[in-house]
Amino acid sequence: MAEIDLKGLSASIEAQFRGLGDVHPGQWPLIPRVLSGVGVFFVVLFIGWYLYWSGQLDAQAQGEQEEQRLRAEYQTKIEQAINLDELRKQKGQVGLFVQALEKQLPSKADMDKLLSDINQAGLGRGLQFELFKPGQVVVKDYYAELPIDIKIIGSYHDIGAFGSDMANLSRIVTLNNMSVNATRDGGLVLDAVAKTFRYLDPEEVAAQRKNAAGKDKKGAK
Numbered sequence: 001m002a003e004i005d006l007k008g009l010s011a012s013i014e015a016q017f018r019g020l021g022d023v024h025p026g027q028w029p030l031i032p033r034v035l036s037g038v039g040v041f042f043v044v045l046f047i048g049w050y051l052y053w054s055g056q057l058d059a060q061a062q063g064e065q066e067e068q069r070l071r072a073e074y075q076t077k078i079e080q081a082i083n084l085d086e087l088r089k090q091k092g093q094v095g096l097f098v099q100a101l102e103k104q105l106p107s108k109a110d111m112d113k114l115l116s117d118i119n120q121a122g123l124g125r126g127l128q129f130e131l132f133k134p135g136q137v138v139v140k141d142y143y144a145e146l147p148i149d150i151k152i153i154g155s156y157h158d159i160g161a162f163g164s165d166m167a168n169l170s171r172i173v174t175l176n177n178m179s180v181n182a183t184r185d186g187g188l189v190l191d192a193v194a195k196t197f198r199y200l201d202p203e204e205v206a207a208q209r210k211n212a213a214g215k216d217k218k219g220a221k
Contacts (some may be wrong), residue, residue: 002008002159014097024090028038039174060215088186109198110120110171110198111198112148114169114171114173114196115134115148117171118132118150118166118169118194118196119132120146120160121162121165121166121169122152124151124165125158125159125161125165126154126155126158127152127153127158127159127162128152128153128154129150129151129152130151130152130153130189130199131149131150131151132148132149132150133148133149133150134146134147134148135148135149137145139200142199142200143197143199143200143202144198144199145195145196145197145198146195146196146197146198147193147194147195148193148194148195148196149193150190150191150192150193150194151189151190151191152189152190153183153187153188153189153190154187154188154190155187155188156188159180159190161173162190166194167186171196172196172197173194173195173196174194174196175191175192175193175194176192176193176194176195177191177193178190178191179191179192180194
């Protein structure tokens with residue numbers, strides 16, 4: 001009996017779907033109308049999600065990220081405001097430190113005197129200069145570097161004292177690429193590159209900034 005009822009129910013449902021093309025949807029039987037309504041609901045839901053809600057959710061997610069960024073930025077500024085006096089003190093200390101370093105860098109006008117001081121330091125130790133040749137100035141971002149090829153002959157102690165004199169000059173001078181070899185008479189030959197540094201004058205600073213701006217423009221292209 002149950003099998004006959006199921007067959008009858010199936011046949012009844014199937015009958016409701018016959019001939020729907022010739023009938024206005026408003027006059028369709030119950031089951032086709034319900035299924036059509038459900039289908040339309042899901043289509044509208046999908047279109048609404050695709051065209052409206054998804055964009056709203058993306059905007060909400062972006063807004064939440066922006067909120068987190070602003071909160072972090074606010075917290076950082078609060079901490080800076082709390083430590084403002086300490087930061088100002090540190091800035092002043094850094095400024096003094098930079099000024100002290102700048103005093104160790106000669107200006108372009110002081111370079112001749114510095115070269116003379118290096119030469120006199122060697123002669124004062126009884127060293128013989130075989131080579132004292134200033135090279136090409138290398139301009140960096142904030143300073144200029146002058147390499148000097150030197151070759152001196154003397155005793156072990158005199159050459160060591162000369163290196164100490166270089167370290168004690170009022171200006172920064174470094175000895176690089178050093179090579180020490182013995183001579184036939186028992187002395188030593190020191191080959192090295194002495195490097196000294198100077199700060200850039202206002203014209204050179206302006207030129208460096210102009211070059212940097214030009215490089216930035218080329219990089220942007």
